[in-house]
Amino acid sequence: MERHDRTMGLLSALPVLLVLLLSFAAPLLVVLAFSVMPPKVFDLAHMPDFSAYGVLLSQGYHRSLAWALGTALASTILLFLICWPLAYAMAKVFKRFTLVITVAVVITLFVSENIRLFGWVLTLMKGGLIEGHLRALTGMSFEGALYNVPIIIFGLVYVYFPFMLFPLVQGISMVPDDARQAASDLGASKWQVFWEIDLPLSAPGIVVGSLLSFVLAAGAMAESKLLGGQAVIVIADEIETAFTYGQNWPLGSALSIVLILIIGSLAVFGVSRVDLDSIMGRGR
Amino acid sequence: MKFTRRQFNKAVIGGAGLAAMGPLGRAFADRNDQMNILCWEGYNSDEVLGPFRSAHSGATVRAESGTSDPDMINKLRAGEVNVWDLINVNQPWAKAQLYPEKLIKPLNKDRFLPYFDRMLPEFSGPYPLAFADDGELIGMPQRYGPFSFVVNTDKISREMAEDQGWKLFLDPNMKDRFGILTYDNWNIMHMCLTGDQNPFEPMDEAGLETFKGTAAAIFGGAKLLTDDLVAMNTALINGEIDAYFTGGTYTASPARYDGATNVRAITPNSGPVDGKGGVVWIELTSAVNNPDPSSLAEDFLEFVQDPDIAKAVSFAEGTYNPVSQMGDEAVFSKFDADELDAIQWDSLGEEMARSLDYQVISSYDALNELYNAAKRG
Numbered sequence: 001m002e003r004h005d006r007t008m009g010l011l012s013a014l015p016v017l018l019v020l021l022l023s024f025a026a027p028l029l030v031v032l033a034f035s036v037m038p039p040k041v042f043d044l045a046h047m048p049d050f051s052a053y054g055v056l057l058s059q060g061y062h063r064s065l066a067w068a069l070g071t072a073l074a075s076t077i078l079l080f081l082i083c084w085p086l087a088y089a090m091a092k093v094f095k096r097f098t099l100v101i102t103v104a105v106v107i108t109l110f111v112s113e114n115i116r117l118f119g120w121v122l123t124l125m126k127g128g129l130i131e132g133h134l135r136a137l138t139g140m141s142f143e144g145a146l147y148n149v150p151i152i153i154f155g156l157v158y159v160y161f162p163f164m165l166f167p168l169v170q171g172i173s174m175v176p177d178d179a180r181q182a183a184s185d186l187g188a189s190k191w192q193v194f195w196e197i198d199l200p201l202s203a204p205g206i207v208v209g210s211l212l213s214f215v216l217a218a219g220a221m222a223e224s225k226l227l228g229g230q231a232v233i234v235i236a237d238e239i240e241t242a243f244t245y246g247q248n249w250p251l252g253s254a255l256s257i258v259l260i261l262i263i264g265s266l267a268v269f270g271v272s273r274v275d276l277d278s279i280m281g282r283g284r
Numbered sequence: 285m286k287f288t289r290r291q292f293n294k295a296v297i298g299g300a301g302l303a304a305m306g307p308l309g310r311a312f313a314d315r316n317d318q319m320n321i322l323c324w325e326g327y328n329s330d331e332v333l334g335p336f337r338s339a340h341s342g343a344t345v346r347a348e349s350g351t352s353d354p355d356m357i358n359k360l361r362a363g364e365v366n367v368w369d370l371i372n373v374n375q376p377w378a379k380a381q382l383y384p385e386k387l388i389k390p391l392n393k394d395r396f397l398p399y400f401d402r403m404l405p406e407f408s409g410p411y412p413l414a415f416a417d418d419g420e421l422i423g424m425p426q427r428y429g430p431f432s433f434v435v436n437t438d439k440i441s442r443e444m445a446e447d448q449g450w451k452l453f454l455d456p457n458m459k460d461r462f463g464i465l466t467y468d469n470w471n472i473m474h475m476c477l478t479g480d481q482n483p484f485e486p487m488d489e490a491g492l493e494t495f496k497g498t499a500a501a502i503f504g505g506a507k508l509l510t511d512d513l514v515a516m517n518t519a520l521i522n523g524e525i526d527a528y529f530t531g532g533t534y535t536a537s538p539a540r541y542d543g544a545t546n547v548r549a550i551t552p553n554s555g556p557v558d559g560k561g562g563v564v565w566i567e568l569t570s571a572v573n574n575p576d577p578s579s580l581a582e583d584f585l586e587f588v589q590d591p592d593i594a595k596a597v598s599f600a601e602g603t604y605n606p607v608s609q610m611g612d613e614a615v616f617s618k619f620d621a622d623e624l625d626a627i628q629w630d631s632l633g634e635e636m637a638r639s640l641d642y643q644v645i646s647s648y649d650a651l652n653e654l655y656n657a658a659k660r661g
Binding site: 040042059060061063064118121122125126127128144146147225226229230231232233238241243244245246247 | 352354355357358361381463466468469507508509510511512515518519521522523524649652653656657659660661
């Protein structure tokens with residue numbers, strides 16, 4: 001009877017299941033199919049010629065890819081260093097104050113990313129909030145802080161802060177205090193406790209936070225456009241240009257596929273290294 | 285939970301019923317009570333759509349604004365010809381891509397040709413680029429504007445900028461003093477003009493080499509790149525930069541109307557193509573080749589010729605632009621002195637005379653590759 005139930009359930013769920021699977025996979029498959037089409041075509045009824053991948057290699061797109069991955073890596077490392085002490089305090093020290101910080105960080109997400117970044121432009125530009133006040137009060141002046149690579153990384157750190165912070169808090173809260181105390185009792189230094197207890201036991205949180213921030217930052221372009229004045233061109237920007245001004249859908253698709261493959265393999269590698277069930281609250 | 289045969293049958297029958305409703309529902313729909321327009325900002329504002337909705341109560345009028353011509357064209361190419369009734373893009377895209385690919389269709393000449401008579405002299409001819417090569421009328425012109433570059437006249441005088449023209453951006457003194465507004469198709473055209481080349485003629489190897497050099501020099505001298513005209517005007521007003529490459533009344537007018545009249549769009553005095561160095565854009569609003577057309581589409585095209593609505597289109601939110609209907613006194617009288625100053629009416633006629641019509645860039649693909657390579661640095 002139970003088997004019969006299960007079969008019936010599966011059968012009636014099948015249409016919805018197929019629709020869900022199709023709606024997830026279909027766009028990716030279309031992008032994949034377009035990426036092997038000859039240049040400048042707008043449908044899939046052509047012989048595949050893979051020429052878009054050739055253009056990708058010959059036209060120096062690797063530089064944009066390297067900038068996107070490089071700035072994403074730098075911002076992820078910075079985010080980890082900045083968020084760790086705060087996450088530790090939120091998980092182990094602050095108690096009820098944690099809620100205040102959580103609400104404060106979450107509230108920033110209610111405002112669109114572009115508006116928040118434009119706020120930074122008005123703050124940091126020449127004649128903006130900082131330089132303008134300094135000039136009015138002291139007569140001293142300096143060039144604005146915008147339109148360079150460090151400010152792009154700053155933008156990424158600012159925007160993706162919550163995506164690192166909350167998984168870290170979750171990860172650190174999984175470290176049992178007993179283990180930390182036992183290590184101290186057995187003579188471990190603070191550094192050893194951090195390196196041998198805190199880090200390994202909170203690894204699922206670290207991996208989730210790092211993956212989220214890295215993946216989002218690698219595909220970001222608002223930071224480089226608004227704060228960075230496109231001091232460097234990132235891969236997401238190239239993809240947009242190929243689809244719009246270039247009117248070259250196969251090239252845009254090929255660039256997207258390369259980015260998806262790189263980020264996808266990193267994600268699979270990262271996730272396979274830790275026990276994600278523990279952070280999801282299962283398997284305990 | 286038990287799952288009975290009866291429940292299973294119900295689910296299957298329900299699903300089948302829903303699936304059958306889809307195609308049936310379509311057959312009964314009457315599209316003459318719908319009108320969907322895909323446009324640059326302005327046509328989607330309440331000042332324009334509100335009166336049209338009141339005049340056609342019961343009709344569903346939808347508008348969506350795009351952020352670039354190719355963005356909007358991508359939507360039609362991706363199958364949205366079934367959705368939209370009108371599309372509003374710059375004329376070369378309509379003529380070179382939309383019409384040949386049958387994404388738009390000709391307008392009724394008997395109905396629309398008389399409107400050209402009341403337009404400004406540049407358009408009353410009627411405007412030749414509103415017609416396809418086969419002579420069909422493919423769209424109605426309304427907003428337009430010279431589009432070359434913009435300076436802060438407190439730092440660079442209008443006379444000097446007009447005399448120096450595009451060479452201003454190759455001047456070593458200008459290094460790190462200008463921005464590039466990344467409207468890429470415009471920049472390609474303007475970089476050709478900077479290098480004394482004709483963007484509308486096919487380019488040979490030597491020509492491409494010249495373009496490569498110009499693009500590298502201009503990107504090399506730029507302090508910032510952005511596709512956001514507000515960010516660019518802000519940088520200009522605050523002194524981060526003194527000029528920006530690619531801009532015109534369309535980008536300068538919001539700053540000017542806010543009181544920053546030192547932001548001024550410049551059209552060079554001379555240039556390499558028939559002695560002209562400036563370029564003018566002209567939007568065409570065209571009927572989408574929707575397989576299930578709505579009669580409201582042409583009604584709307586007629587509706588925006590009305591003086592009040594033409595003024596509303598001209599001064600809709602975002603950017604302010606002259607309209608071809610300003611040749612009609614009834615339309616012109618709706619503009620006050622500040623509004624005319626925002627769109628640089630004082631010099632508009634002479635700037636138009638020094639400007640080339642924005643056309644299809646002959647070697648666009650090859651130039652676009654070189655342009656993007658230079659942008660990457």
